[in-house]
Amino acid sequence: MSKKIISTALILILFLLNANVVNASTLDFNASANKEELKPGDEVIITMSIDNINVEKGINVIEAWLKYDDKIFENVEMQNVNGWEITYNTESGDRYGKFLISKMVEGQTEKEDVGKIKLKVKNNIPKQETEIKISEITSNDGTQLIDEGERIIKFKINNTDDDENQNNTNTDKNETNTNTNTNETNTNTNENNTNTDKEDTNTNTEKNETNTNTDGNNTNIDKNNTNTGKDKNTSNKNNSNSLKTNSSKKDKTNKGKINTGDITVIVSVVTIAIAGIVIFIIKKNKDKDKNKEKDENDKTK
Numbered sequence: 001m002s003k004k005i006i007s008t009a010l011i012l013i014l015f016l017l018n019a020n021v022v023n024a025s026t027l028d029f030n031a032s033a034n035k036e037e038l039k040p041g042d043e044v045i046i047t048m049s050i051d052n053i054n055v056e057k058g059i060n061v062i063e064a065w066l067k068y069d070d071k072i073f074e075n076v077e078m079q080n081v082n083g084w085e086i087t088y089n090t091e092s093g094d095r096y097g098k099f100l101i102s103k104m105v106e107g108q109t110e111k112e113d114v115g116k117i118k119l120k121v122k123n124n125i126p127k128q129e130t131e132i133k134i135s136e137i138t139s140n141d142g143t144q145l146i147d148e149g150e151r152i153i154k155f156k157i158n159n160t161d162d163d164e165n166q167n168n169t170n171t172d173k174n175e176t177n178t179n180t181n182t183n184e185t186n187t188n189t190n191e192n193n194t195n196t197d198k199e200d201t202n203t204n205t206e207k208n209e210t211n212t213n214t215d216g217n218n219t220n221i222d223k224n225n226t227n228t229g230k231d232k233n234t235s236n237k238n239n240s241n242s243l244k245t246n247s248s249k250k251d252k253t254n255k256g257k258i259n260t261g262d263i264t265v266i267v268s269v270v271t272i273a274i275a276g277i278v279i280f281i282i283k284k285n286k287d288k289d290k291n292k293e294k295d296e297n298d299k300t301k
Contacts (some may be wrong), residue, residue, distance in 0.1 A: 003048065025141040026054040029062065031134050039158050040125045045118050046132065048101070058107025062114060066097045067133040075111075079116040086115045098099055127159045144219045147285040199278040227238060 028051045033044050047193065053059065066076070066088070078086040088099040101114050119132070132155070137148035 024054075025144065025146050026052070027055075027059065027139060027146060028052040029137050029139075029148040029150070029151065031153060033132075033153050033155070036154065037156050038121050038157060039160060040121055040123045041215060042121045044121070044155070045114055045116055046134075048115045048117070048134070049111065049113045050108065053111075054107050054109065055109070055145065055146070056288065057142060058105075058109040059139045059146075060103045060105055060107050062101040062137065062139050064099060064137040065135045066099060066117065067135060068119065069130050072122060072128075072130050073119040073132070074122050075118075075120040076116040079118060081113050081115055084112075104284075121157065125157055128157050130155050130157065150184045 030049045030051060031046055033046050035042075035044060040042060050059070050062070068076075076088075076090075078088045080086055082103075083105070084101050084103045086099055086101050089095050089097065103114075116131075130152045133150060134152075135150035137150060139146045139148070
């Protein structure tokens, strides 16, 4: 009898635990941008969707927060799609940036786009990287909360004006080097001309000395003076700058979290209660057996 009660209690506990796992509700919330490399003045559109909906009656409401750098983006606009309506809080305060996506149906159970977010990049933004975050994403199945965490989309801002200014700077440096080389070449030419004039003068002097020595019957050794021009070689310096391009990987997938604390507490309470009942029944049976044995002993005496 006692063994049967214990077996029944264990089966009941396993059933409750299994029901807890099977009934857990999940879904996937996705957010993706139409482009991730931007320039000043560009518009970007982020599409939000749901998929892999493991909810018995489906879902019809999603809550989240939109976070971005307002020094880079402006003109934020929420767009409704497929019957889903977005309510976006733009008033300053604790709830600024929170939005609600809802649909007046029984519950969505299939993959579907639920809304879009359009933002514009401000003008005169320097080259940099930034991100847009959709955080604290939650839904519910009517009884428990479905937590989907957050989604982060990374962007790279490219400014063509910065690149053009850098190229112009390099061109100016090259032109300056070319002019310097030309001036040095002219200086070398002038030095060569000066040396030629000196050689001509030395030649005339030597001729006069020769004539003088002939008249006096004296022999002199002519001295030759040679001047060697110095040649200067110059090389142009080319300056070049390389633009560096950084890439980022987007990580748009986060695992959903399931809150099952309440059900676990209930299962624990039920388990303790059943264990108490089993112990009580076993003890009562033992007392009954002792009394029965005592009565038989009394009769024997």
